[in-house]
Amino acid sequence: MASDELFTSGHRGCAGCGMAAAVRMVLQEAGPNTIVANATGCLEVMTTAYPETAWKIPWIHAAFENAAAVASGIDVALKKLGKREGINILAFGGDGGTYDIGFQALSGMLERGHNITYVVFDNEAYMNTGIQRCSSTPFAASTTTSPAGKFSIGKKEKKKPIASIVAAHDIAYTATATIANYRDLKKKVRKALDAEGPSFIQIFSPCPTGWRYPSELTVELSRMAVETGIFVLWELEGSDMNKIKVTYWPKERKPVEEYLKMQRRFAHLFKPEKKTDILNKIQEEVDEKWKHLEELNEMAR
Amino acid sequence: MGVKQVVKGNFATAVAAKLARVDVVPAYPITPSTLFPEQISTYIANGEMDAELLLTESEHSAMSAAIGASASGARVATATASQGLKLMSEMLFIASGMRLPIVTAVGNRALSAPINIWCDHQDTIAERDSGWLQFYAENNQNALDLMLMAFKISEDRRVLLPSMVGLDAFVLTHTMEGVDVPLQEEVDEFLPPYKPVYTLDVKNPMTFGSFGTPAHYMEFKYQQWEAMENAQKVIDEVFSEFYEKFGRKYEKVSEYRTDDADIIILTMGSMSGTARAAVDSMREKGIKVGAAKLTVFRPFPFREIKDLSRKAKVLAVADRNISFGFGGAVFAEIAGALINEKEKPMLIDFIIGLGGRDITQEDFYKIAEISKDAIDKGKVEKMVHWINLREVQ
Amino acid sequence: MDKVNIGAVITTPGSALNYKTGSWRTLKPVLDEAKCKFCNICWQLCPDSAIEQADAKAKKPIKIDYDYCKGCGICVQECPFNALEMVEEEK
Numbered sequence: 001m002a003s004d005e006l007f008t009s010g011h012r013g014c015a016g017c018g019m020a021a022a023v024r025m026v027l028q029e030a031g032p033n034t035i036v037a038n039a040t041g042c043l044e045v046m047t048t049a050y051p052e053t054a055w056k057i058p059w060i061h062a063a064f065e066n067a068a069a070v071a072s073g074i075d076v077a078l079k080k081l082g083k084r085e086g087i088n089i090l091a092f093g094g095d096g097g098t099y100d101i102g103f104q105a106l107s108g109m110l111e112r113g114h115n116i117t118y119v120v121f122d123n124e125a126y127m128n129t130g131i132q133r134c135s136s137t138p139f140a141a142s143t144t145t146s147p148a149g150k151f152s153i154g155k156k157e158k159k160k161p162i163a164s165i166v167a168a169h170d171i172a173y174t175a176t177a178t179i180a181n182y183r184d185l186k187k188k189v190r191k192a193l194d195a196e197g198p199s200f201i202q203i204f205s206p207c208p209t210g211w212r213y214p215s216e217l218t219v220e221l222s223r224m225a226v227e228t229g230i231f232v233l234w235e236l237e238g239s240d241m242n243k244i245k246v247t248y249w250p251k252e253r254k255p256v257e258e259y260l261k262m263q264r265r266f267a268h269l270f271k272p273e274k275k276t277d278i279l280n281k282i283q284e285e286v287d288e289k290w291k292h293l294e295e296l297n298e299m300a301r
Numbered sequence: 302m303g304v305k306q307v308v309k310g311n312f313a314t315a316v317a318a319k320l321a322r323v324d325v326v327p328a329y330p331i332t333p334s335t336l337f338p339e340q341i342s343t344y345i346a347n348g349e350m351d352a353e354l355l356l357t358e359s360e361h362s363a364m365s366a367a368i369g370a371s372a373s374g375a376r377v378a379t380a381t382a383s384q385g386l387k388l389m390s391e392m393l394f395i396a397s398g399m400r401l402p403i404v405t406a407v408g409n410r411a412l413s414a415p416i417n418i419w420c421d422h423q424d425t426i427a428e429r430d431s432g433w434l435q436f437y438a439e440n441n442q443n444a445l446d447l448m449l450m451a452f453k454i455s456e457d458r459r460v461l462l463p464s465m466v467g468l469d470a471f472v473l474t475h476t477m478e479g480v481d482v483p484l485q486e487e488v489d490e491f492l493p494p495y496k497p498v499y500t501l502d503v504k505n506p507m508t509f510g511s512f513g514t515p516a517h518y519m520e521f522k523y524q525q526w527e528a529m530e531n532a533q534k535v536i537d538e539v540f541s542e543f544y545e546k547f548g549r550k551y552e553k554v555s556e557y558r559t560d561d562a563d564i565i566i567l568t569m570g571s572m573s574g575t576a577r578a579a580v581d582s583m584r585e586k587g588i589k590v591g592a593a594k595l596t597v598f599r600p601f602p603f604r605e606i607k608d609l610s611r612k613a614k615v616l617a618v619a620d621r622n623i624s625f626g627f628g629g630a631v632f633a634e635i636a637g638a639l640i641n642e643k644e645k646p647m648l649i650d651f652i653i654g655l656g657g658r659d660i661t662q663e664d665f666y667k668i669a670e671i672s673k674d675a676i677d678k679g680k681v682e683k684m685v686h687w688i689n690l691r692e693v694q
Numbered sequence: 695m696d697k698v699n700i701g702a703v704i705t706t707p708g709s710a711l712n713y714k715t716g717s718w719r720t721l722k723p724v725l726d727e728a729k730c731k732f733c734n735i736c737w738q739l740c741p742d743s744a745i746e747q748a749d750a751k752a753k754k755p756i757k758i759d760y761d762y763c764k765g766c767g768i769c770v771q772e773c774p775f776n777a778l779e780m781v782e783e784e785k
Contacts, residue, residue, distance in 0.1 A: 005743040009762035010710030013741060015718060016766035020741035033503045037369060044510075047710065050517050050702050053508035054710035058501040061510035062368050062395050069362035073327060073369025073377075074501060076353035080324045080375060087503060105365065108358030182738055208766075216767030216780075219739050400701035461700060499703045508704035520698045528700075 006032060011054035012046040016215025018205040018222065019043060019094075019121040021179045026090070026119055026203075029189040032057060034088040037071035039097030040064035042128040043121065065101040067091040068109035068118060075114045088193050091118045095136035096126045099162050110169040110198045117192045117199045120162065123207035131210040135160040138230075139285075140278055141265045143210075148268035153278055158285075163202045163234075170239035172197035175247075178204040180222035181233060184247055188235060195237075204231045212264030224259040226250065229286045232293065243300075246293055253290065256283050303483040303547070310473035311336035313441040313480050314380060314406035314466065317448030319350045320488040321404075324375035327355040327366035329385060332418045333474040334408040337380035360385040364392035364403075371401035372509050374500040376452065378403070382470065383410035386424045390431065396463045397432025397525060399510060402455035402495070403463040405433075406448060409570065409621075410470040411656040419657020420470040422569060426598075426622040426630045432525050434464040434532055435599040439573045441478040443596070444468040446549055449483070449492060453539050456495050459531040469571040470657065483547060491546050529600045536597060553602035554609055555594045558584060562591030564672040565613040565646075569595045569631060572619060572653070572660045579665035590669050595631065603638045610639050615672040616646045619665075619688075621654045628652070628685040647672075647681050653688040664688050715742065719765035721780045723758055729777030730755035736769035736778065745769060 006027040013020040019042065027034065035058045038044050044061045047054040062070045071091040078084040091109070093102055098120040109116060125143050126132040133146040138159045142148035146155040167174040172195035177185035185203065192199035206221040208214065213221065225231035226248060233248040257279055260266040269275045308316070315337050318326065328338035344350035355370075357363040360381050371377045381389060386407055396403050407425050411417040425435055436451060438444040444466060451464035468474055483491075499507055513521055540551040557577050559565050568576045573594040580592045593609055595602070610616055620629020627633055632650035639645045651668050654660040667688060675681050699705060732748035737756055742764055746757040755777075758769075770778040 007743065008708040008710050009743045009759065010713040010715060011742070012713070012715070015741075015764035016768055017741045021739055021768075024741070024743060025738070032506075035501050035503065045512050048508050048511040048704065049713075050511040050513050050698070051704055051706070052710040052713050053511065053704040053707065055508050056506055056707040058503055058506045059508045060369065060372055060501060062365055062399070063391060066362060066365035066392070069357060069365035070369035072355060072357070072362070073325065073366030073371075074373045076327075076355050076366070077325050077370035077373035077375035077377075080351075080353045081373065083373075083502075104358060105362045108362055111358070112355075179739065214767070216771040218741070218766070219768055219772050398701065399703075498700070499705070506707045508707070509701070511702045511704050513702050517698055517702070521700075521702050524698070524700050 006056045008054045008056060010052065012049065013042065014209050016208045016218045018179055018207060018218045019123060021218070022121055022185070022203045022205055025179065025182055025185050026189050027057065029186045030088050030090060030193060033086055034090060035074055037067045037074060037091045039067035039093035039102055041094035041097055043092060043094065045128060064097050066105045067093045067097060067102060069105040071116045072109050072112065072114050075116055089116045091116055093118070093120050094128070095120060095122045095124060096134050099136045099160050100134055107169065110166065110171050113197050115197055117201065119201045119203060121203050121205040123205045123210060124159070125210050127207050127210040136162065139282065140269060142268055143265070153275065154268065163200065164241055166200045167236050167241065168239050171199060173199040173235065173237055175235035176202045176204070176231065176233055178222035178226055178231065178233065180219050181226065181248060184233060191235070213262055217262060221259070221262060224254065224262065227254045228256045228259040229253040229290050230256055230259055232289070242296055244296065246297065256286055303481040303487065306480055306482050307477050308441060308480050309336060309475055309477055310438070310441045310444045310468045311408065311475070312340055313445035314448050314468065315340035316482055317445045318378040319344050320483060320485060321376065321378070321449060321452050321492055322494070323352055323378045325353045325355060325370040325377045326379060327357055327363040327370065327377070328379050329357050329360045329363045329381070331360065331382050331385035333410060333470040334380040334382045334406065336474070337406060360388040361392060364389040364396065367403045368392060368396050368399060368401055371403050372399065372501050374497045376495040378405065380406040380408070382408035383412055383424045386428060387412065390428060393428055393431040393433060398521065400461040401463060402452070402461055404448060404451045404455060405463070405465045406444070407465050407467045408470045408474040409467045417656040418470065420472050421655045421657070422467065422621040423623070425465055425467045429599060429630065432462060433599065434462055436464065436466045436597055437569045437595065438466060438468040438473060439571055439594060441473055441480045442549070444473060445480055445482065446543065446547070446551065449488060450539050450543055450551070453492050454532060454535050457535045458498065460528050460535050461498070462525070462528050462532065467570065472571040487546065491543065532600050551596060553597040554605035555596065556609065557592040559591035559593060559609065559612050561589060562612060563589040563614045563676060564617055564669055565591045565593050565609065566617045566619060566665055566668055567593045567595060567631065567635070568619045569598070570621065572621065575660055575662060576619070576665050579662040582662060583666065583669055588669060598631070601634050601638065606635055606638045607642060610642065610646050611644065613646045614676050615649060617649050617651060617668050617672045619651050619653050619668065623652050623655065647675050649675060649681055650685045651688050652685065658689060714761045715764050716761045719763060719783050721765045721767065722760065722763065722783050723765070723767065723770050723778045724781050725755060725758060726777050727755045729775050731775050733774065736773055739768050739772050741766065741768070
């Protein structure tokens with residue numbers, strides 16, 4: 001057993017939980033002088049069933065929508081008590097607690113300029129309550145509240161671009177990451193912690209239970225999301241989206257289909273007959289996004 | 302002795318926070334409590350107070366930040382009112398469940414709809430089950446003193462629960478009154494620094510706000526219940542220590558001309574002075590009426606209310622709140638407190654002063670008249686009366 | 695009544711180690727030690743911290759902690775050297 005882990009074995013996350021792997025990576029980089037404020041969600045439920053905790057750092061959970069506000073309170077309290085020096089303060093939220101219900105508290109924290117790193121573990125739906133639609137859910141994904149059916153192709157709307165919206169607050173550092181690209185992830189965690197002021201990392205966190213795929217494919221799905229260009233690995237200091245730095249350029253982008261067909265939440269796009277129009281639409285949007293990124297990259301040269 | 306100053310109620314609560322050497326003040330403005338964060342920010346701007354003021358984007362975040370700060374070992378105070386307290390409501394239950402001794406001044410204000418900025422007690426009364434201690438000020442001196450005492454009571458290891466101190470919207474929050482402001486040295490002697498049992502500390506890492514399964518949840522709730530029970534005694538101790546130190550006497554229930562009274566009118570907050578004046582006028586006319594004021598609503602002062610109940614034929618409760626489908630909340634609590642008493646007075650409920658409707662001596666004459674009628678008839682014909690109500694079509 | 699900490703505060707960090715998740719498994723990863731190249735990719739990707747790091751200098755391969763391994767199969771899927779395989783859990 002790896003006893004030096006700050007996030008220990010014995011947590012009750014599902015087998016193959018992408019978020020759990022990501023949390024380990026974040027804490028390995030942050031180290032023991034770290035305090036975490038955690039939003040309600042899978043992560044809180046699976047790690048703290050009294051009297052058992054998977055955390056070896058000071059950790060607090062208060063409610064769903066307020067990890068950023070709780071972390072803000074810790075920040076100013078430690079400052080006042082003269083205990084702030086050398087301490088990392090992290091706020092952890094799922095996509096529900098970040099994109100939707102916790103968005104206001106997050107925006108407030110960013111605007112006030114707290115030296116806090118907010119990490120969203122994005123598994124693209126309300127998994128803890130049973131796979132409901134969130135503003136993080138991608139177009140055409142079937143969830144328990146946006147089910148695919150005779151008159152439905154799944155979620156009608158696009159995924160909310162949370163990291164760009166956060167970056168628009170003109171904060172110190174914003175980045176996106178996946179566990180498949182874990183060196184890149186850890187580097188970004190380090191940059192976020194070292195940044196003066198608020199920082200934000202969106203970690204793409206495949207969920208075998210919610211996306212309905214075999215648990216061994218969690219890392220492969222992270223990789224495929226990046227290789228198809230659906231999930232872009234980037235970072236930015238400040239708010240000028242024209243200056244974003246793509247930290248990984250897929251050599252040859254794979255068709256989005258290859259990523260989508262691995263998951264049963266998109267099964268309706270392939271069965272009973274292939275929904276070519278929907279698949280084309282998804283592919284076109286990804287192509288459009290990358291065309292823009294390539295243009296920006298050209299300009300930067 | 303302290304310094305006499307003529308101040309608004311909000312100022313009294315802010316000066317109390319300063320004297321208590323509060324570390325962190327998370328706040329969001331709302332009428333009629335806004336002067337509290339304004340005054341704190343002025344203190345900090347002038348170097349008169351060493352505290353962190355955290356101006357959040359909502360009351361919900363203010364209470365959330367209060368929880369984070371308190372769990373970090375800071376002494377924390379904030380102020381709010383009405384809709385702001387409602388937005389905080391979720392976090393109020395969490396603050397008490399996490400046993401964090403946060404102190405909040407509440408400018409007691411009516412709830413929407415219709416929107417109304419004036420006084421009643423609906424906002425705090427609706428939080429009676431939140432696990433917070435509740436104190437109600439009659440005047441600005443009370444507001445200051447109760448704030449100071451609230452820290453000491455809340456932080457007592459036998460209690461470790463948050464407190465709210467209610468002061469009536471505008472009637473107290475914005476009204477200038479002479480207040481004796483204690484000296485810093487006196488307050489320092491009375492209120493030592495906060496020493497938390499548990500804190501967020503990298504040297505001794507703990508998990509706060511864990512997941513309580515059916516195997517343990519009830520025990521945590523029982524501990525909160527016990528802490529509220531303990532607070533009964535701690536409040537008496539602190540009230541008496543405060544009296545010795547500052548010479549101002551506080552009681553959970555204070556009585557006025559009740560010894561030979563047939564009717565006792567029970568009040569809360571700023572209307573209590575008006576009630577006593579009305580009692581004096583009625584006494585001159587030979588009406589045997591007394592008054593009693595409830596300063597502590599949570600924990601509910603069962604013993605004191607039972608003692609009071611033995612003194613009168615009618616206990617007339619003036620409720621500045623309404624629980625629709627029943628009546629006033631104070632009345633309901635008193636009825637509950639007396640249920641097992643062999644001898645008890647008749648209980649009549651009077652809904653009064655909602656949304657800032659003026660409360661006058663005449664209102665108390667009316668209350669006494671209705672109470673007298675019940676004594677004459679030997680029964681309560683109507684349990685809940687609305688006082689000074691316009692003709693409803 | 696069991697003594698519980700007020701406010702449900704947990705004062706023993708990492709006490710989840712008392713909760714053995716190994717029993718969740720239906721399939722288990724098994725290492726062919728000869729094939730382990732000490733890269734520690736599996737260690738890094740395990741969501742359950744259930745793999746002990748390999749030590750290249752000491753030629754010590756990774757070690758799976760079956761007390762906690764939930765049998766997700768990520769290590770098997772991600773091993774670049776096919777040093778791990780999933781087998782039926784013996785009951």
